Amino acid sequence: MADLARELGVSMTTISRALSDHYSIGPAMKQKVLKLAKKYNYQPNRLASALRKGKSQLLGIVVPYIEGRFFPSVVHGIESAASKAGYNVIICQSNEDVAQERRNLDILLSAQVAGVLVSLSRTTRDFRHFEKLRSRGLPLVFFDRIVEGDNVNAVVLDDQEGGYVATRHLIEQGCRRIAHIAGPQHLNIYKNRRQGYLDALREAGLPEDESLIVYTDMVQSQAVDAMRELLAAPNRPDGVFAAGDYGALGAQQEVQRQGLRVPQDVAIAGFSNETFTVVTEPSLTTIDQRCEEMGQAAVRLLLELIEADGRPFAPRQVALRPELLVRNSSVRNSSVRNSAVRHPEQERLVEVTAKARKLA
Amino acid sequence: MADLARELGVSMTTISRALSDHYSIGPAMKQKVLKLAKKYNYQPNRLASALRKGKSQLLGIVVPYIEGRFFPSVVHGIESAASKAGYNVIICQSNEDVAQERRNLDILLSAQVAGVLVSLSRTTRDFRHFEKLRSRGLPLVFFDRIVEGDNVNAVVLDDQEGGYVATRHLIEQGCRRIAHIAGPQHLNIYKNRRQGYLDALREAGLPEDESLIVYTDMVQSQAVDAMRELLAAPNRPDGVFAAGDYGALGAQQEVQRQGLRVPQDVAIAGFSNETFTVVTEPSLTTIDQRCEEMGQAAVRLLLELIEADGRPFAPRQVALRPELLVRNSSVRNSSVRNSAVRHPEQERLVEVTAKARKLA
DNA sequence: TCGTTTGGCACAATCGATTGTGTAAAGTAA
């Protein structure tokens, strides 16, 4: 900047204001400055700018890890949305460790980020370290693994809706005895998916039969066992909603091993849209978790908070509507089949209602 | 810092030097400062520090995208290694677009990162934008998708070795007619995997038969077609090395559809260790790409460059040794089977030789 | 022509930490 100022015989003030389009600089001077800046390929020093202004163009992300299908996709969504808004992201992994999570927050604080996006580590039971952010007025948004309560800003998937939609789909395909391969019920996501399943049964007037629900850790092998158990029962199910794709996969493999056909004898739906669900034979019907949209929604919320700049802001919880991906493992009447077409109305966010708040 | 200085009745100089363990500060004073800093929960402002010192504790990453199996894992490795060394990472996606890649570099420059890790976008043919980094003395390391030449620092997987190891494994399992489902040969990775395949054949004294090589875009459907073609030939193969797991998957499905057994009739090996390779029936033998190690190796190299601090540094290319994961799709004699046990010697980096340099 | 407005720009302080240089006090040797 000093060079530019010297060359044009003006002060650095003028340069700075010309570049930031300040009203007190004449258009002629602005042109000259801009041209010279381009010529010299001037790169503003963001550090200096952020130091002086007290706000950087950086957002902090704290995730348990960057692996698997879910978090990378969310991060992808976050980075895209942030970058569009002129922000960059600095990523931290907590490795499912509260202590590391705390350290990450400190680091982000000292990096003077403009806001923080957090998905909680599995071991986080105490949330005091987030108060530090709050006390410094640093905007904070949780996603997926969130702090419960309605005084936080958060974005989650509406798992209950997901369980409901998947189950209703099976019902529409003619299933009347629908089993549920459930996950650990101390985890909200699995509890909610199960509730959605029950909702759909009730709505259709089908009986809620606990013998049709098998609880697993949602790994393939346990699902195989669960399915074997279900098929051994006198009145075997004609449909299965698994609360996770690994569950659905195990179920499908066992069904086929016993010589039954999917979906004709047993229709199957999973949850999560794991990569492998498109390569199985038949491909698995599943629920997409809108990972990217979750990231984008979280960034939108965070940017609102940043723009509010400390002014009172009513905390908001957003629940994303999951998307049913109908594939071959569940389609009996070959009528409707949307492979991956997204309905426009599913793109919008669902503002939290009493039901969605329960999720949080 | 000013608060601490006031409370202790010393200058900020003393505070700063006490915190950074400067020799000219007495141990007594250091203790006092440290204690007070802890008490007030003092967080240094990294921006100010970086501004003054001219170097931040940030590393920049530019990847085509953060999705799929590969890049997230590499990023995972990068973040872990960087964080251990006291650095944080700021992530940018080029979306396979050179213009975006250029913009990302500019942003990282203006963020005053200490170094940059890059995996090229697919559309990058012109590498002048990297010269800008060089001219500013900013350390730069490429990984996976790298700039060719021996005047760059880069970390890659030894794809040729991977092709060789996979093929040799099939030979050891008794295969004598081994087909190759190849990928687009204008991409180095596929070219090298094919070369490794040929190397293994030659070493074993098996004929190189072009009719056993089918070129595809490495998608499942084309692999199915390729396999059908191979099986229709008068002298069908008894083993298949696919240059990608989607190819292996398609091949396996077609083999099974024709009533043949995997691995007894046709043994199969893939490449990439995609998530689904463990859930297929049988599970797929494949080559792991050492994603995490690649990230770690890249960071190590970058840190060396940073520490060299402008002093002459001989550019180095590192080739990681791929790891063969033997699974059920290829094991005929049930003798050896290492599911995922890593041999210690595979952990080390292989410094580039003439062969590996060809890769780059 | 005089007074007033306003457009266009410079001065200088500031953000928070770092560092070369200066200096007083304490310690050491002769």
Added chain:
DNA sequence: TTACTTTACACAATCGATTGTGCCAAACGA
């Protein structure tokens, strides 16, 4: 006691950009 070294700390400049305030001159109205 004198001369010299070492220890321990303060002063003040600095990194690069931003911004409140102040000033000059041209333009304007009467």
